[in-house]
Amino acid sequence: MSNHCLIAEVAVAAPLFKTLSYLVPEEMADRARIGARLEVPLGRRRAVGFLLELARGRGEGLKPVAAVLDEEPLVPPALIPLFRRAAAYYRHPIGQVIATALPAGLSGRGEAPPVLQRTIYAATDCDDQPRGARQQEILAFIRGAGEVDHERLRDLFPNPGPQLKRLLEAGFITARTEEKLRDPFLSWPVQPDTPPEPTAEQAEALARLAPVLYEPVFSSFLLFGVTGSGKTEVYLRAIDRVLAAGRQALVLVPEIALTPQLVGRFRARFSGRARISVLHSGLSDGERFDAWRQILRGEADIVIGARSAIFAPLARPGLIVVDEEHEASYKQSEGFRYHARDLSLLRGQQQGIPVLLGSATPSLQSWQRAASGQSTLLRLGRRAAGRPLPEVELVDMTETPYRTLLSEPLLGALKATLERGEQGLVLLNRRGFAPFLQCGDCGRSFHCPNCDISLTWHREQRRLRCHYCDYSQSPPDACPGCGGIDLEPVGAGTE
Secondary structure (H helix, E strand, C coil): CCCCEEEEEEEECCCCCCCEEEECCHHHCCCCCCCCEEEEEECCEEEEEEEEEEEEECCCCCCECCEECCCCCCCCHHHHHHHHHHHHHCCCCHHHHHHHHCCCCCCCCCCCCCCCEEEEEEECCCCCCCCCHHHHHHHHHHHHHCEEEHHHHHHHCCCCHHHHHHHHHCCCEEEEEEECCCCCCCCCCCCCCCCCCCCHHHHHHHHHHHHHHHCCCCCEEEEEECCCCCHHHHHHHHHHHHHHCCCEEEEECCCHHHHHHHHHHHHHHHCCCCCEEECCCCCCHHHHHHHHHHHHCCCCCEEEECHHHHHCCCCCEEEEEECCCCCHHHECCCCCCCEHHHHHHHHHHHHCCCEEEEECCCCHHHHHHHHCCCCEEEEECCCHHHCCCCCCCCCCHHHCCCCCCCCHHHHHHHHHHHHCCCCCCCCCCCCCCECEEEECCCCCECECCCCCCECEEECCCCEEECCCCCCEECCCCCCCCCCCCCEEEECCCCC
16 A cells, blocks of 8 residues: 555544544545544444544555545634543543534534525616516516515515516516625624723723733733723724724623623624624524534634633634633533633633733632733732722621621611612522521531532421532431530521
8 A cells, every 4th residue: 555645634523532543545635724624433333523634644544534424624723632632641442532613413423504595685776667566566676676585575565576577577687695694693783892991901901901802912811800890992902903903802791691691792893893692692593604614614703602612613812701711611621621811811822812811800820820920910909980899797696696687777777768668689699598507516517428518408398409519418406426415407498
């Protein structure tokens, strides 16, 4: 066999920690491109794999690739090093790492969602008029609008198909088809906003960011700003400069529920100037499929999403923003267990782009990086528009003369609030009636046999429950340690 056979390094979407080598048949050589999916033999079956690298060498003993599944690669080559490093660091099979990043239908042999099409009609230069009154009405609307899609015409003119067909045959209009994107935010009304004048602290932060926004190099920044200080405004202005340089921006948010709010803010600022794509696991299969392909084609200037969006296939990345970087929800807790904040720093380092982390309460890791000089600290210590911070009073409950859940200052403040006809909110981040039951004689409490943490007492259900694994049990009539019957709830919960 020749020493110049084309050999593919393939990451199979299976629980294998190593990549496999396959021979690329000559008839597939032109279509086998890095980042494409391949169908390959694996034992007695066939599996889907991802092409990571091509090389020339001896092909003795190698099985041939069965099929190339994609005309265009699904993953840009620039993301391959990120997948390799993430798989090695988090000890997860690289094929499954890539499969996790891809939308449903593209990660295995399952059918991909269909590509939707829409028909666009436009008037020709013909000045004549058709015979029918209905045709004349539809033609007049198309001429006035310039271009109209079929759905719009169907809303205005019930069952316009026969009339459109006659107008096409007579040469009054033309028709073309284009892909219809499934974007849940596309129909939302947009009211363009007016950018506020940046505060002195915002201007200083942007000035320190400016050099790496125009000429991207890897550098990490921690934007430490109090609540209401205008961190989002810094994001918006920084991204504006990135777009002006012809690059794209990736914005990560900790929760899917926060995405619509941020998308609305970005659409209001960049209306008509930038294309925004949303990518997260809460979208339907079709919506995520369309968003991935739109980003892959370079048709999205700004990508907003939750942790899975760190793998967005950006062709010209210029900035990664991680909002509320301290949030624990950036860590995937099942399957491929990765941390999106840490991968954002890795991706920025590999692709030579700046990473901006924002928080009012930075994580210990990010704070240490800033303190040690590995990251640049940007401070926003004052609220925008001169709004004051809320007053916070810390009450020492050890000085309370008797056992009570609510302190005298809190009771007084709640009473005054009600007398003014206002509302008060008491936050207690504990479920159940009490954190645990305790024997008054020997001090014994009850623990989960699976998690070894205290079982929470739910009085209405009369159950002791673990809030980690949902194990529950009925409380005993007597202490199993000493036989005492003085079992008392300790602490307080929302129940």
